[in-house]
Amino acid sequence: MNPFVRLWSKKRILRKGRLTGCMVLISLVMAPVVAALIFSQSMVNSMIEKFVRISDGHIQISGSSYENIPDEYVLSIKKTVKGYALMYSATETASLQLKGVSEINSDYLKLETIKEDQKKNLNGVCISATTAEQLGVGLGDKVAMMVVPDTEHGVLRPVMLQVTSIYSTGYNQIDKNLAFIDYSYATRLFESAESRITEIILKTDFQNNLNEIKHIIKTDGIITDWQQNNISIYNNYIVSMQSILMVLIIIVIVAAFFTASVANQIVEDDSREIALAKLLGSTDSNVRKSAFLSIFAVTLSGMAIGLCLGILIGMNLSPVLVLLSEKNILTLDYYLVDFKATIPWSQIGLIMLIMAAVSAISVMISLRHTRKITPMRLFTGV
């Protein structure tokens, strides 16, 4: 690089004022963008995690025989029984999926349970607040249920149950039709091999390796994953993330164009110096290179500062969210639990790349104005 280009760029960067302002502004745009990316990605991850834990696990094996489940990928394996039933209150009916489980994991849902002394000599059922509202029943009430047979020779069986728990997940897709019953009771209601579902929860690092893990597992039954079973929900998450990313990209592009206006202003402010450099023999290309270098160095510095600030904010959002959830804001209360901040490096990289590229192109276009500045500007002012 020409030594003059290096010296000129350095002088422009060290000059206080507009370029410093540009760097501060870029970092102020970049920091919330990065923080927003961390927040949205972490929130979506948390929501997916919660959905998967409450509904069916990452991988489901239908049937009772399986082998080769790779332990190193697996966090937990849960045996369940699934079937369908119609539930009746005195006035209303609800069509439900019944899930027989050994215990209900209350870490991922809100659960209200009746006291021991309120229990009647009936099998218990845990229904959602949505279903309870639909049926007009509450904790301790009795409901009738007609189990849909799961074998050819099965018969419709009416049973009486007591609502021993009411849960709420926040997911309408789950709440509107899922009810939990005791696992051993469920095995008596549903007898087919297909009703026996083994749910596998994977460790965090392997949750994106669903297909690979599914291929390792050997079973005579059917093996599926949560994305297949909940294709609309999965697609919603993907679309949500893409929409958020798109909005952030647009913000970043607007900010990048700002650097072009700074470049314009710098060319105008430094027109005397540019004319003088040309008088002393600098080519237009060298003038543009040095202006580009100084503006781009400032842009990159602003981006780097913004990135660090954004990561700092993003990684420390949890306490803020906990504080918000403690305020009992209904809409936030559900979403703000179990927030684990993760840095979406690929998306941050994409945003940085777009900002750098748009800045570079727009600044290069702006700097074409230096062509109009001739040494004569020193004498004529134009």
Place this chain on the structure above:
Amino acid sequence: MTYPIELKNISKSFPTADSKLGLQILNNINFCLNSNESTAIIGKSGTGKSTLLQICGGLDKPTEGTVLIDGIDISKLNDAKMSELRNKRIGFIFQANMLLEDFTALENVMVPAMIAGKNKAECIKNAEDLLKQMGLEDRMNHYPAQLSGGEKQRVAIARALINNPDVILADEPTGSLDEENAKEVEDRLLDVVKSGSRTLLLVTHNMDFAKRCNRILLLKNHTLTEEKKK
């Protein structure tokens, strides 16, 4: 035979709102600048002396005519070649010293050498030597705002000499200086021309300075005539 600078049939007029022909400043000027000579152009204010100097340096374009520098028609040079010519063959000095305010005296002198692509160490050494010759060894790291008018002008002279140009074009180099400083700048300028076998083209109102040059040209009524030295 080639001259450091040769003007052939140079005319210059500026467009005006009320005349199609424009305002005529220079009319059919012809002259050659001899090597190793100092030449002063004198004339009243507004007669076009500075415009003529700017045309000689390739800063401004004539309306008509040809400017040859070392026999090369500069109108045929592209931006890169013209910049190289200004950088290596011509040293400029102006009444307003035109230093870069963010650069120290040393850096200001280094700039043309850096533009020429010389390495930094060489640029620093040459710039230091020149500033010492100008008596500014204690002012090398001062910014223009910290220098007096005479010191700034000596920095400008050092800058004009850093690439060892054949021709120095000076437009009223002592115009804004007091008598004492003006005399010192005159001495330095004429010294470097004599000692370095350089050619000086000077525009000045100062007749004493003009008389110290080898030739005096008078710009009057848009044309240039040679004055005989008394």
